[in-house]
Amino acid sequence: MADYFSGFQEFFPVILALVAAVATGLMGGFALMKKMTLAGDTMSHIALPGLGIALIWNINLVIGAAAALAIGAIFIWHIEARTDLAVETTIGVIFSAAIALGVLVTPSEEIIEALFGGAELISVFTLLTYLALSLLVILYVFRFRNQLVLGSFNEDLAEVSGVKVSRLNLVYYLMFALTLILGLRFLGTLLV
Amino acid sequence: MVTEQGMVPPHVLAAIIVPSNHNLMANEAPLLTVSGLEVSLGDLTIFRNLSFEVKQGEVVAVIGPNGSGKTILLKALIGLLPHTGKISWSGEAKIGYVPQKIDADRHLPVSARNLLEAKAHILKLPKRKIEETIREVGLTPEALRVPVGHLSGGQFQKILIAFALLGDPNVILFDEPTASLDELSEEHIYDLMHELQDKRGITFILVSHDLSIINRYATKVLCLSKENTCYGAPEEVLTSSILEKLYGAPHKFFHHLFHKADHTK
Numbered sequence: 001m002a003d004y005f006s007g008f009q010e011f012f013p014v015i016l017a018l019v020a021a022v023a024t025g026l027m028g029g030f031a032l033m034k035k036m037t038l039a040g041d042t043m044s045h046i047a048l049p050g051l052g053i054a055l056i057w058n059i060n061l062v063i064g065a066a067a068a069l070a071i072g073a074i075f076i077w078h079i080e081a082r083t084d085l086a087v088e089t090t091i092g093v094i095f096s097a098a099i100a101l102g103v104l105v106t107p108s109e110e111i112i113e114a115l116f117g118g119a120e121l122i123s124v125f126t127l128l129t130y131l132a133l134s135l136l137v138i139l140y141v142f143r144f145r146n147q148l149v150l151g152s153f154n155e156d157l158a159e160v161s162g163v164k165v166s167r168l169n170l171v172y173y174l175m176f177a178l179t180l181i182l183g184l185r186f187l188g189t190l191l192v
Numbered sequence: 193m194v195t196e197q198g199m200v201p202p203h204v205l206a207a208i209i210v211p212s213n214h215n216l217m218a219n220e221a222p223l224l225t226v227s228g229l230e231v232s233l234g235d236l237t238i239f240r241n242l243s244f245e246v247k248q249g250e251v252v253a254v255i256g257p258n259g260s261g262k263t264i265l266l267k268a269l270i271g272l273l274p275h276t277g278k279i280s281w282s283g284e285a286k287i288g289y290v291p292q293k294i295d296a297d298r299h300l301p302v303s304a305r306n307l308l309e310a311k312a313h314i315l316k317l318p319k320r321k322i323e324e325t326i327r328e329v330g331l332t333p334e335a336l337r338v339p340v341g342h343l344s345g346g347q348f349q350k351i352l353i354a355f356a357l358l359g360d361p362n363v364i365l366f367d368e369p370t371a372s373l374d375e376l377s378e379e380h381i382y383d384l385m386h387e388l389q390d391k392r393g394i395t396f397i398l399v400s401h402d403l404s405i406i407n408r409y410a411t412k413v414l415c416l417s418k419e420n421t422c423y424g425a426p427e428e429v430l431t432s433s434i435l436e437k438l439y440g441a442p443h444k445f446f447h448h449l450f451h452k453a454d455h456t457k
Contacts, residue, residue: 033297033300033301033302035297145310146309146310146311146313146314147310147314149302149306149307149310150307150310150311150314152300152302153294153300153302153307153340154291154294156267156270156272156289156291157289157291157294157352157355159270159271159272160270160272160287160288160289161311161314161315161359162314162315163314
């Protein structure tokens with residue numbers, strides 16, 4: 001099967017870029033409405049400690065980044081639900097802490113790659129994984145767009161209309177983190 | 193002793209006639225029961241030990257000085273704020289909520305139609321419900337099209353009302369219904385409220401400072417302050433001594449208001 005695909009392998013990055021663009025574009029629209037556009041930039045940095053630990057333990061970088069981002073997203077959601085702080089403020093605090101932690105744990109010879117990404121060849125497995133993740137994000141936005149519209153307009157009105165705002169936000173942050181992972185591998189934490 | 197022929201003893205009469213109306217009220221379970229409600233924000237207790245009942249079709253006006261927690265009460269009733277004490281809505285309560293003020297981001301690329309469609313979709317309502325609601329509130333096609341952040345205060349208020357009405361609620365919590373409306377729109381909103389109350393028996397819980405409106409529409413008045421809360425029919429509650437205690441303002445101010453209110457009746 002790998003042989004069959006190998007002829008197309010040079011197109012994999014293009015396919016991935018296109019699908020990831022659709023997914024990030026859809027998420028980005030709602031990020032704009034939630035006033036967390038810059039949050040994407042900073043939030044991706046939260047992946048750094050995960051990348052560092054993954055490098056040390058020699059496990060898949062994506063898994064390390066995903067775990068760090070998921071933990072970060074849950075932290076952000078938790079703080080946001082209990083205070084009136086803007087999401088951007090919360091993310092700002094978590095991100096600085098994550099960067100500090102990340103720089104401490106990432107082996108120095110690897111840090112450049114972690115920060116700026118690498119453009120190695122993409123395997124079929126990676127392609128399929130990323131396609132599936134992108135599709136998940138796209139389906140999520142499609143399925144929850146109405147809840148997201150109301151939630152970004154006014155959370156009280158959304159709640160009264162039957163939207164479980166807290167849960168919606170948590171899933172949104174996790175999806176947001178997932179979207180970041182889509183770009184992380186190729187662009188690095190700094191450039192997503 | 194012989195009872196006069198044909199006469200029913202008075203106590204029997206009472207049992208037959210009076211309850212026909214009374215029983216109906218008594219059997220009707222309250223739509224909302226609040227008991228021992230206390231809401232605090234951080235260390236600050238907004239109000240405590242608040243108890244009242246609301247029956248279907250009533251119009252409850254919530255009054256009280258600034259900062260007494262009128263908006264907070266509405267939010268607590270919908271479950272948007274943590275509280276202690278009991279708030280129980282009957283099973284058939286369908287709540288609509290019109291908030292006092294929303295800071296709509298001027299750049300939010302969302303129109304009123306988007307909002308109404310989003311709600312209709314979540315509640316799985318047919319499209320025609322949107323059109324009905326739009327007609328009911330008297331919104332212009334123009335107001336539906338532009339981003340909500342670009343609307344005037346009055347138009348925005350109407351959209352919030354339309355949003356609350358969508359989905360046929362039987363109780364509407366209304367925070368300062370006409371605070372940002374011109375006189376004509378204000379009349380329109382009260383007419384609409386009256387109509388909804390008459391035709392559909394919608395229950396209203398509204399925050400208002402307008403005593404003439406309260407006198408005209410409210411069946412119950414709930415006055416809110418940290419220590420003195422009271423609940424009853426307008427003529428019982430809206431006495432100058434209670435109001436003076438509530439607002440801590442001189443007597444004659446309310447006299448003046450009351451005279452005004454009586455004239456508008």
